[in-house]
Amino acid sequence: MPESVELNKTLKILVCDDDPMVRLLARECIEAEGMLVLEAEDGLEAISAYKEHQPDLIFLDVDMPELDGLQACEQIRALPHGDSVPILIATGAEDSETIDAGFRVGATQYKTKPINWTLLGRDIRYMLKSAHAFNELKAQESRLRYLAYFDHLTDLPNRRSFVERLRKCLIDSSTQKTAVGLILIGLDNFKRVNEAIGHERGDDLLHLVADRLQTVVASLGPLASDYPGAEKHFDSSTFSMEISRLGGDEFSVIVRNPRDENHILEITECLRDKLSQPLLLNELSLVVTPSIGIAIAPQHGTAPEAILRHADAAVSAAKLEGRNRIRVFDASLEESAERDFLIEDGLRQSLEKDGFYLVYQPQVNALTGKLVGFEVLLRWRQPDHQEISPAIFIPVAERTGLITQIGDWIFRQVHGDLTGLTDVLPPEVRFSVNLSPLQFTQSNFITQLGHSLRHNELPFQMGLELTEGVIMQSGVQSLEKLFELRALGFKLAIDDFGTGYSSLSYLRQFPIDTLKIDRSFVNDIGSPDGDALIKAILGMSQAMGLETVAEGVETAAQAHFLRDNGCHVLQGFLLSRPCLLSDISNVAKMPFLTLFDNDPSAP
Ligand code: C2E
Ligand code: CA
Ligand code: CA
Numbered sequence: 001m002p003e004s005v006e007l008n009k010t011l012k013i014l015v016c017d018d019d020p021m022v023r024l025l026a027r028e029c030i031e032a033e034g035m036l037v038l039e040a041e042d043g044l045e046a047i048s049a050y051k052e053h054q055p056d057l058i059f060l061d062v063d064m065p066e067l068d069g070l071q072a073c074e075q076i077r078a079l080p081h082g083d084s085v086p087i088l089i090a091t092g093a094e095d096s097e098t099i100d101a102g103f104r105v106g107a108t109q110y111k112t113k114p115i116n117w118t119l120l121g122r123d124i125r126y127m128l129k130s131a132h133a134f135n136e137l138k139a140q141e142s143r144l145r146y147l148a149y150f151d152h153l154t155d156l157p158n159r160r161s162f163v164e165r166l167r168k169c170l171i172d173s174s175t176q177k178t179a180v181g182l183i184l185i186g187l188d189n190f191k192r193v194n195e196a197i198g199h200e201r202g203d204d205l206l207h208l209v210a211d212r213l214q215t216v217v218a219s220l221g222p223l224a225s226d227y228p229g230a231e232k233h234f235d236s237s238t239f240s241m242e243i244s245r246l247g248g249d250e251f252s253v254i255v256r257n258p259r260d261e262n263h264i265l266e267i268t269e270c271l272r273d274k275l276s277q278p279l280l281l282n283e284l285s286l287v288v289t290p291s292i293g294i295a296i297a298p299q300h301g302t303a304p305e306a307i308l309r310h311a312d313a314a315v316s317a318a319k320l321e322g323r324n325r326i327r328v329f330d331a332s333l334e335e336s337a338e339r340d341f342l343i344e345d346g347l348r349q350s351l352e353k354d355g356f357y358l359v360y361q362p363q364v365n366a367l368t369g370k371l372v373g374f375e376v377l378l379r380w381r382q383p384d385h386q387e388i389s390p391a392i393f394i395p396v397a398e399r400t401g402l403i404t405q406i407g408d409w410i411f412r413q414v415h416g417d418l419t420g421l422t423d424v425l426p427p428e429v430r431f432s433v434n435l436s437p438l439q440f441t442q443s444n445f446i447t448q449l450g451h452s453l454r455h456n457e458l459p460f461q462m463g464l465e466l467t468e469g470v471i472m473q474s475g476v477q478s479l480e481k482l483f484e485l486r487a488l489g490f491k492l493a494i495d496d497f498g499t500g501y502s503s504l505s506y507l508r509q510f511p512i513d514t515l516k517i518d519r520s521f522v523n524d525i526g527s528p529d530g531d532a533l534i535k536a537i538l539g540m541s542q543a544m545g546l547e548t549v550a551e552g553v554e555t556a557a558q559a560h561f562l563r564d565n566g567c568h569v570l571q572g573f574l575l576s577r578p579c580l581l582s583d584i585s586n587v588a589k590m591p592f593l594t595l596f597d598n599d600p601s602a603p
Contacts (some may be wrong), residue, residue, distance in 0.1 A: 010036045013124060014055035016046035017090070018064045025117050028061060033121035043075075050076050050085070057128055058087045060107075062098055068099075074105040075427025080252065084138070086131035090115060090126070129389040149509070151245040151498070153203055156351065162244035162252055166304045169256055169527055170297055179351035179547035180297040181255035181264035183271065184311040185213075188251035188289045188323040192441045192470075196477050201281060206249065208279045209288060213251055216274045217241050224256065242266070242518055248596045252311075261328075262294060268326050269526075276324055289324035291315055300329050313337060320395050343396045346382065351405055356380055358413055359578035360431075362587055363549060363571045366563040369593025373430035373463070375571060376414055377578050378406070397437055407439040411452040417581050422459045424585045432463035432493060437470045446484050463514070465495040471510055486511050495539065508544060519552025525561050538565045572595070 013035050015026045027037045038053055040046040044066045050058065058076065069089055076082045081205035086108040091098045099110050125162055130369040145380055149161040151163075156166070166182065173180045187209065194202035216224060222239040234483075242254040253271070258264045276289040288412030293314025295301070300310045310329040313336065318327035327333075352355055360374040378390050414433060439445055464485060470478065471494060482492060493514035494507065524530025534550075541548045550562045562570060575595055579587050 009055070010034070010038045012038060012053055012055040012060045014038045014040060014046060014053070015048050016040040016043070016049075016059065016069070017061035019061070022115070023088075026117075028122060029117050029121045033119075033125060035542070038261055043069060043072030046072045047075055048081075051079065054081065055085065057124060057131070059090065059124075060086060060087055060485065061090045061094070062102065062133070067081075070101055070105050073102065073107055077106040083312070084135050086127050088127060100126065107375040114500070116590055129281065154207055154245050154509050156210055156214075156251075157244040159244065159246045159416070162246060162254075163304060163308075165242055165244070166254055166307065169236070169242075169254055170302055170595045171306055173256070173297055174302055176257075178237070178257045179260075180257050180307075181261075181270050182295045182297075182311045183253040183255065183264065183308050184293045184295075184308075184315045185245075185251040185253070185271065185275070186292075186315045186319065187249035188291055188319065189437060190288060190391070191288065192437055193288060195441045196282070197281070197286070202286075205279065205281055205286060205288065206245075207471065208249070208281060209275065210245060212241075212275060212279070213243055213253075213271070216271055217243055217253055217267075219471060220270060223391060224559070235363055264294060264296065265277070265326070265328075269293060271325055271529070272324065291318040291328065293318055294326065294330040301437060310334075316340075316399075319399075340396050341401070343388070343393050344400050344402065346388075347380075347393060347400075347402050347406070348395055350380060351402070351409065355382070356406070356413075357580075358408060359580060360418060360584055360587075361571060361578035362576045362590075362592070363569050364428075364575050364592045365430075366559070366567050366570050369591070369595075369597070371425075371590075371592065372569055372589055373432060373461075374584075375465070375578075376410070376431055376433045378410060378434075394436070398436055401438065403436040404436050404442055407436060408448065408452075411449060415452050415458065418458055418460055418583075421584060425460065425588055427459055429552045430463050432465050432491075434465045434495065437467060440466065440470050440478070440481065446481060450488055461491065462489060463493055463515065464489040465493045467495050468497065471507060471512070482511050487581065511592070512546065514547045515565070517548060517550045519572075522550050522552045522554075522558055522562070525558045534567075535565050538562075542566055556596045563596075579596055 013030050015023050015030070015037055016039070017023050018041055024040050027039070030037050035363070038049055038055060039048045044067045046058065046060065047067070049055070058067040065497055067075075073087050073089065076085070076087065083106075087106065088109045088111060089102040089107045090113055092110050092113055094112070100383065102110055108131065109123075110243070111123070130235065149157055151158040166180075171179045172178075193205065197205070213538045214223070219314050220237075220241070222240045224242045229447060237257065238260070239255075242258070244252050245253075248254055251575055253267070255264050255267060257375050258267075270294055272290055276287060278285045278287050287393070293311045295306055295307045295311035295314060308322075310333070313333040314327040314329040315518045316334050317336065318325040321327065324368075346355075357379050359377050359379050361377060362371055363373040363375060364370065380388050380390070380393055382388065394403070397406055410433060414431065442448075485492060491513045492511060492514050494512055495516050496518040515537075517534065519531065521537070525534060538548055547569065548567045548568050549569040549571060550558075551571045551572045553559050553574050555574060557572060558572075559570055575592050576587055578589065
């Protein structure tokens with residue numbers, strides 16, 4: 001029978017004494033109790049026997065040559081699992097000093113010599129029993145501590161841990177007059193990624209993000225881990241960082257004793273750069289960019305609640321600014337939470353009370369000046385007739401999920417609006433609707449859309465403008481959806497191209513017809529960098545056989561530059577602002593070519 005099997009079943013007792021007579025007697029007594037005996041002649045042998053066999057209990061004579069029992073006991077306690085093995089030391093009678101010393105180095109129990117052999121076996125049994133109970137208790141306790149203070153998915157400290165640590169750091173920093181930085185990280189579009197790849201893989205992805213976060217932070221400085229109950233404690237007066245998962249897709253890094261504010265920014269920038277690199281999940285390459293908010297004590301508050309709230313506001317602002325951004329808290333952010341709430345409330349009411357309407361912005365062929373389409377844009381009129389920009393309310397609608405209801409309203413409205421235009425416009429004119437990523441991930445979205453906007457039921461060509469974020473989710477599901485949309489007759493455009501992180505070569509695999517160059521790039525035409533960028537985008541787009549639309553064209557010079565470099569379609573205030581449905585018939589007759597061909601600056 002292989003030894004290991006035998007050893008697994010039987011309790012192993014290590015008897016360590018330099019007196020062979022003692023070892024022999026001990027063996028007899030212990031074996032009589034059905035246990036297995038290992039022997040060692042001195043402390044050194046005891047240690048190596050412990051390492052090799054991991055005995056269940058150690059009988060240790062104190063007085064031995066080489067390494068004595070007390071030293072051996074101390075060293076075994078320091079070995080892996082050495083803190084939980086019961087150790088019985090054998091001392092001279094009435095030697096209370098040695099007994100005390102024995103307990104100090106970790107002995108569990110003692111026996112005085114001469115040993116009462118008739119009782120030894122039974123004593124050992126009882127010791128093992130109580131040691132077992134004690135170890136169970138200890139395991140339960142550490143499990144409890146783990147559950148209380150750690151996130152089971154990523155093994156990072158959890159929110160409870162975080163709050164206690166932040167509180168402690170803030171107290172330390174106020175007595176030591178040092179700073180504490182709180183870096184709050186939210187993953188952009190994680191909800192959608194999660195829906196696209198499935199929750200299980202979403203969890204795997206969070207795990208990968210957590211791992212990467214740990215690697216990056218560890219490369220930047222010492223990682224503290226003195227969560228409540230941790231055995232290791234860190235010097236609270238030196239620079240260190242601490243990571244937690246606050247829940248969902250939210251992580252935090254507490255920076256203790258940074259050099260200055262720039263130091264925190266450097267760390268944050270590095271985090272952003274490293275986190276937004278592609279992650280490999282099974283065969284899938286995923287990009288999850290972070291939006292990061294920073295609050296610093298004492299300048300942004302000294303209470304943990306305030307620092308956390310302010311860092312939170314900074315994250316929201318970062319997301320609003322376009323994701324993969326860093327935002328440091330400032331006072332102006334305090335009002336925005338309240339503003340968001342008012343907007344959300346207003347949007348809900350408007351959904352019931354008809355507070356929305358659509359406007360249409362012409363898109364014109366760059367060479368011929370012919371009207372080729374319209375972008376459909378949402379407008380929101382307040383009860384007091386004030387208008388709020390979609391750039392402000394759309395992000396709120398996305399954050400609160402209201403965008404799906406609003407999106408449904410838009411599709412129904414477009415359908416109604418367009419049926420009245422058959423006499424005014426030729427059928428090849430394309431109407432392009434903006435699609436929020438949240439709408440796209442809705443499971444019933446395609447069916448809904450099929451009902452309200454099916455191309456063959458409408459007199460015009462239909463287009464959808466999707467942001468890079470949607471495309472970049474890259475899950476099989478979203479790829480399928482894109483093909484389905486195309487099959488329904490929609491032309492697909494990538495909106496705001498250049499502001500996201502997709503590369504054209506990556507986009508090649510997606511069924512896309514049109515690329516919309518973001519307004520910010522058009523705005524830069526005239527500067528050497530701006531010109532070069534537009535040329536590069538147009539060149540690549542042509543190479544891929546895509547149609548290009550430039551948005552935000554405001555000057556004839558921009559129109560010329562775009563046209564001369566091969567841009568197909570122009571949209572912008574130069575040609576027309578978005579117009580009401582009732583103005584479309586007038587717009588259709590406009591001589592667009594004259595607007596950019598009669599260039600006043602030309603000789
Ligand atoms: P976008 O999709 O990039 O839309 C183009 C924006 O540029 C529109 O702003 C348009 O009015 C504006 N624009 C067009 N030409 C010019 C120009 O020459 N100069 C300047 N400065 N601006 C120009 P708008 O209507 O305020 O919309 C802002 C954003 O709100 C849109 O950006 C889009 O992301 C979102 N949005 C608007 N309508 C909808 C909608 O129906 N659904 C969804 N999901 N989002 C919408
Ligand atoms: Ca758009
Ligand atoms: Ca844009």
